[in-house]
Amino acid sequence: MFVNKKMVHFMSEKLVWMFEEVDATLPTKELKLMYGGKGAGLVQMVSMGLPVPEGFIIPCKYCLYYAENGSWPEGLEEQVDEAVQKLQEKSGRTFGDVDNPLLVSVRSGAPESMPGMMDTVLNLGMTKEIAEKLAENNPRWAWDSWRRFIMSFADIVMGTGRKPFDEIMDQMKEEKGKKTDIELDADEMKEIGELFLAKYTELLNEEFPTNYRVQLIAAINAVFKSWDSERAVAYRKMEKIGNLGTACTIMRMVFGNMNDNSGTGVLFTRSAMDGENKIDGEFLANAQGEDVVAGVRTPTNLEDLKEERSELADEIYNLAHNLEQNYKDMQDCEFTVEDGKLYFLQTRNAKRTATAAVKVAIDMLHEGLIDEKTAVLRVPPERIDELLHKRVSPKEKQKPITKGFNASPGAVVGKAIFDPKRAIDLKKQNEKVILVRKETKPEDFPGMQASVGILTSRGGKTCHAAVVARGIGLPAIVGAGELEIDEDNATAKYPGGEFAEGDIISIDGLSGNVYLGEVQVVEPEIAGEFAEYLDLCDKYRTLGVRTNADTPQMVANAIKNGAEGIGLCRTERMFNAKDRLPKVVKMIVAETLEERIAALDELKPLQRDDFVEIFKVLDGRPATIRLLDPPLHEFLPNYKNMLVEFTELRVQGIENERRDELEFMLRKYEELKEENAMLGHRGVRLGNTNPEIYKMQIAALMEALMETENDGVQVELEIMLPLVAHVNEVTRLVGILKPYAEQILSDAGHTPTHPLKWGTMIEVPRACVTAEAIAKEADFFSFGTNDLTQATFAFSRDDVEGKFLLKYINEFVPPILVDNPFEHLDIDGVGRLIQICVKEGRKGRADTHDGERLKVGICGEAGGDPQSIVFLQKADLDYVSCSPFRVPVARVGAAHAAILAEQGK
Numbered sequence: 044m045f046v047n048k049k050m051v052h053f054m055s056e057k058l059v060w061m062f063e064e065v066d067a068t069l070p071t072k073e074l075k076l077m078y079g080g081k082g083a084g085l086v087q088m089v090s091m092g093l094p095v096p097e098g099f100i101i102p103c104k105y106c107l108y109y110a111e112n113g114s115w116p117e118g119l120e121e122q123v124d125e126a127v128q129k130l131q132e133k134s135g136r137t138f139g140d141v142d143n144p145l146l147v148s149v150r151s152g153a154p155e156s157m158p159g160m161m162d163t164v165l166n167l168g169m170t171k172e173i174a175e176k177l178a179e180n181n182p183r184w185a186w187d188s189w190r191r192f193i194m195s196f197a198d199i200v201m202g203t204g205r206k207p208f209d210e211i212m213d214q215m216k217e218e219k220g221k222k223t224d225i226e227l228d229a230d231e232m233k234e235i236g237e238l239f240l241a242k243y244t245e246l247l248n249e250e251f252p253t254n255y256r257v258q259l260i261a262a263i264n265a266v267f268k269s270w271d272s273e274r275a276v277a278y279r280k281m282e283k284i285g286n287l288g289t290a291c292t293i294m295r296m297v298f299g300n301m302n303d304n305s306g307t308g309v310l311f312t313r314s315a316m317d318g319e320n321k322i323d324g325e326f327l328a329n330a331q332g333e334d335v336v337a338g339v340r341t342p343t344n345l346e347d348l349k350e351e352r353s354e355l356a357d358e359i360y361n362l363a364h365n366l367e368q369n370y371k372d373m374q375d376c377e378f379t380v381e382d383g384k385l386y387f388l389q390t391r392n393a394k395r396t397a398t399a400a401v402k403v404a405i406d407m408l409h410e411g412l413i414d415e416k417t418a419v420l421r422v423p424p425e426r427i428d429e430l431l432h433k434r435v436s437p438k439e440k441q442k443p444i445t446k447g448f449n450a451s452p453g454a455v456v457g458k459a460i461f462d463p464k465r466a467i468d469l470k471k472q473n474e475k476v477i478l479v480r481k482e483t484k485p486e487d488f489p490g491m492q493a494s495v496g497i498l499t500s501r502g503g504k505t506c507h508a509a510v511v512a513r514g515i516g517l518p519a520i521v522g523a524g525e526l527e528i529d530e531d532n533a534t535a536k537y538p539g540g541e542f543a544e545g546d547i548i549s550i551d552g553l554s555g556n557v558y559l560g561e562v563q564v565v566e567p568e569i570a571g572e573f574a575e576y577l578d579l580c581d582k583y584r585t586l587g588v589r590t591n592a593d594t595p596q597m598v599a600n601a602i603k604n605g606a607e608g609i610g611l612c613r614t615e616r617m618f619n620a621k622d623r624l625p626k627v628v629k630m631i632v633a634e635t636l637e638e639r640i641a642a643l644d645e646l647k648p649l650q651r652d653d654f655v656e657i658f659k660v661l662d663g664r665p666a667t668i669r670l671l672d673p674p675l676h677e678f679l680p681n682y683k684n685m686l687v688e689f690t691e692l693r694v695q696g697i698e699n700e701r702r703d704e705l706e707f708m709l710r711k712y713e714e715l716k717e718e719n720a721m722l723g724h725r726g727v728r729l730g731n732t733n734p735e736i737y738k739m740q741i742a743a744l745m746e747a748l749m750e751t752e753n754d755g756v757q758v759e760l761e762i763m764l765p766l767v768a769h770v771n772e773v774t775r776l777v778g779i780l781k782p783y784a785e786q787i788l789s790d791a792g793h794t795p796t797h798p799l800k801w802g803t804m805i806e807v808p809r810a811c812v813t814a815e816a817i818a819k820e821a822d823f824f825s826f827g828t829n830d831l832t833q834a835t836f837a838f839s840r841d842d843v844e845g846k847f848l849l850k851y852i853n854e855f856v857p858p859i860l861v862d863n864p865f866e867h868l869d870i871d872g873v874g875r876l877i878q879i880c881v882k883e884g885r886k887g888r889a890d891t892h893d894g895e896r897l898k899v900g901i902c903g904e905a906g907g908d909p910q911s912i913v914f915l916q917k918a919d920l921d922y923v924s925c926s927p928f929r930v931p932v933a934r935v936g937a938a939h940a941a942i943l944a945e946q947g948k
């Protein structure tokens with residue numbers, strides 16, 4: 044026989060592991076990779092001495108072998124047989140032995156918990172003969188277990204689906220006039236089993252297998268196959284989980300449905316909602332497997348079980364506590380009691396809300412269970428956002444009426460309104476309304492703005508409603524598909540009820556939950572454990588955290604959130620204010636330098652006052668102020684509107700001042716318009732050709748600095764030139780602006796508390812690769828990753844995101860891009876440029892400035908993205924800057940990055 048290398052390799056390998064044969068002292072991560080999450084938990088529980096039914100595991104890698112070769116590795120079948128032998132010996136039971144039968148569950152379990160994998164098959168090994176015998180003692184249980192097994196084998200292993208079997212159940216209940224499964228008696232269950240067998244043959248054209256080996260091999264294959272099921276593959280792609288395979292665990296069944304002295308339950312060692320240090324669990328007597336979660340009957344709270352069966356409850360509490368002490372993290376466990384004997388069937392680190400994650404981390408730190416760094420790493424930075432919006436109180440008892448996609452975070456209460464125009468009317472009467480629509484369209488925008496929240500029945504996370512809501516910071520739920528919205532009659536049906544115009548509803552854009560009536564909403568607040576957690580993060584992070592903010596209000600919010608200064612203040616935002624725009628336009632359309640300077644002189648005091656306010660709120664913290672960046676025509680009125688108005692006047696033969704003005708403005712627009720404004724006359728290019736604009740801004744800054752410092756507040760000012768590509772652009776401009784600024788200060792006899800700094804925004808690839816030269820002329824660098832990404836990819840963001848970028852990421856298999864480079868820094872391209880720039884820039888600065896370290900920050904979107912921050916930490920930046928509401932996220936992200944870097948990750 045032809046034997047390939049792989050086969051030889053496997054023949055000598057141990058392929059199947061009894062729980063107690065696994066080295067449970069290995070790190071959990073390694074155990075999970077080998078034996079899956081479920082398997083790892085089981086072997087660890089066994090080694091801790093917890094009561095676990097006997098069993099064995101087939102490691103993940105043989106699932107991969109199966110996926111690749113369509114067959115089992117040589118030796119696996121023999122080793123499964125051996126393991127079955129051992130299992131029979133250990134448990135004292137035998138497959139197929141009617142007097143003492145062994146029954147098992149077959150469970151899948153990947154290294155990371157993920158949906159889409161095979162559901163567990165329970166009671167494998169069951170036959171009619173066994174059921175018959177078991178029925179002598181406990182007929183109901185015996186026949187129920189038998190029919191359950193037939194159904195789950197057909198459904199899960201053979202892929203028939205549940206429906207044909209559920210129909211038989213339902214029919215039987217109806218015939219016998221019974222409401223729930225529990226009311227069906229032993230004879231009826233037996234009858235159902237017979238009908239199930241017949242159905243099985245009908246559906247699959249073969250007899251139901253009665254040989255345990257046939258059943259077992261089919262079930263193991265089904266576990267292996269489920270790894271590549273459509274759902275599993277889709278989930279792996281979404282969560283970026285690698286192709287690691289799933290393990291298969293085979294273990295002796297214990298019966299929670301044996302009698303009233305049996306039962307099954309689940310527990311969290313602390314509250315997964317708010318993290319309170321109190322076991323939170325439920326127990327259902329005389330039930331098996333997932334009956335608790337399925338909600339067949341109302342389970343007993345574990346607190347109440349303490350009173351009803353204190354000994355059992357104590358045992359459960361003790362073991363749960365042991366598990367938590369051992370794992371040093373909150374656990375989520377499954378357990379079953381068989382005729383009074385307790386078994387643990389699963390344990391894993393519990394999923395939890397962000398509130399709970401923070402509280403558990405801080406509590407466990409205080410309990411001495413974990414150290415500070417571990418506590419920091421216990422809260423994923425992306426989850427911090429959840430704590431910064433209004434949300435439904437974790438204590439809220441009301442159940443949601445339906446659920447949709449969590450499109451934009453925040454919780455709000457308001458009157459349901461089905462018409463955008465009604466929303467605007469009611470807003471005028473100071474009513475709070477939630478706009479309920481099938482979907483929204485651009486013309487609904489004013490109505491959306493008038494609402495406190497949006498709820499739609501259609502659409503996904505990128506639909507109009509979702510995008511607009513996120514853009515204007517409005518809580519929104521979209522695609523709540525169970526809602527039947529009737530816009531004409533202003534009503535919405537949900538499963539079990541209906542609401543109409545004017546009814547109060549609540550939505551939580553974070554969870555996607557919709558409630559009828561008012562729910563308790565909690566305000567975001569940095570206090571208690573959250574404040575303590577953020578302080579802890581500050582202790583470990585080495586990157587500074589600043590903010591991108593242009594108004595005093597934004598700066599104040601950012602400081603409240605922990606910002607250490609401004610990393611980017613866009614001065615053009617100040618130009619856009621309503622009272623300013625006419626003056627700006629006057630400046631832009633000026634035909635002579637004198638006219639322009641006159642217009643600028645009008646703008647200067649306004650800009651100065653803005654700076655004073657911002658400096659005062661900053662209270663001595665550093666401020667990077669960017670001089671005007673966008674092309675001038677962006678400030679002019681809309682070209683199309685002007686053209687339409689002008690054409691109308693002309694057609695009507697009207698000759699007036701307005702027509703002249705329009706003609707002039709249209710000509711100016713033509714003059715200034717560019718084919719590719721993003722790459723055009725803007726930033727330092729504009730500064731160099733029209734230095735009078737920057738000079739006005741410098742004068743405003745100097746006057747503001749002096750005024751603020753004279754009022755006793757220090758100013759640490761960093762002046763930033765945008766869009767630098769060539770060192771000479773900097774040399775020339777700084778050569779003009781620096782003496783000008785110094786002159787203003789010296790004329791007034793003012794010595795600033797901090798020397799002025801002149802730096803550049805790095806957002807052009809050429810600047811990155813010539814950083815050494817630029818750094819000789821610049822005191823600091825700050826990366827603008829949005830423009831840098833656009834320029835590096837030659838992507839115009841506004842165009843590509845709407846056209847093909849999502850295809851690149853989501854549609855092509857394999858994908859062309861794994862992430863959107865505008866959301867997560869493109870490490871290989873943009874990241875590489877950043878590394879070169881930092882290295883060369885630091886060298887240039889040190890060479891010409893006596894070893895001085897060039898200060899480098901980042902103010903693009905990546906500055907608020909934890910995934911990018913990990914890279915920026917390695918690239919040795921000094922600070923990140925992000926929008927005010929992302930500041931806490933960046934603080935946590937930076938702490939994670941510092942600790943991971945220290946651990947060499």
Ligand code: ADP
Binds near residue numbers: 147150297377388
């Ligand atoms: P999931 O991946 O959905 O958690 P599980 O493998 O945990 O699936 O199994 C589903 C249900 O069956 C759980 O309630 C579990 O406790 C129960 N179960 C699994 N194996 C056994 C067993 N050997 N004896 C009794 N109940 C079991």
Ligand code: MG
Binds near residue numbers: 377389
């Ligand atoms: Mg489970």
Ligand code: MG
Binds near residue numbers: 672765766806827
């Ligand atoms: Mg830019």
